[in-house]
Amino acid sequence: MPRPSAHENLPDxxxxxxxxxxxxxxxxxxxxxxxxxxxxxxxxxxxNAVFLRPEGGGREWIVAPEIPHPTDAL
Structure with a gap:
């Protein structure tokens, strides 16, 4: 079950x-x-920086919260 974000202004x-x-x-x-x-x-x-990592591991990177998109929105 996904844990809700600690920041109320981030999308669900x-x-x-x-x-x-x-x-x-x-x-x-x-x-x-x-x-x-x-x-x-x-x-x-x-x-509200978002820390991302490639699936399976690898080097993490940081993006602003408005940059990533849900994968089903492609």
Whole structure:
């Protein structure tokens, strides 16, 4: 059962474990977490940053919450 997002303003389909499409990388990924993130190099804060990882493992990346789309919306 999907765990609801900790942030009320995120869409219901964007939860930890959801399969999403990242159009910037043109790839599917699994949501690992959503939280506020401060880039240590720039000190820029991304509100409700979404951490994505390729299915099966690999290097995680971060996107803004408006970037990923549900895979069934393709």
């Amino acid at each position: 389909w964007l939860y930890e474990g959801a399969r999403v499409h990242d159009p910037g990388r043109d790839t599917e990924a699994i949501v690992q977490a959503d939280c506020d993130f401060e880039d240590p190099a720039t000190r820029r804060v991304i509100k």
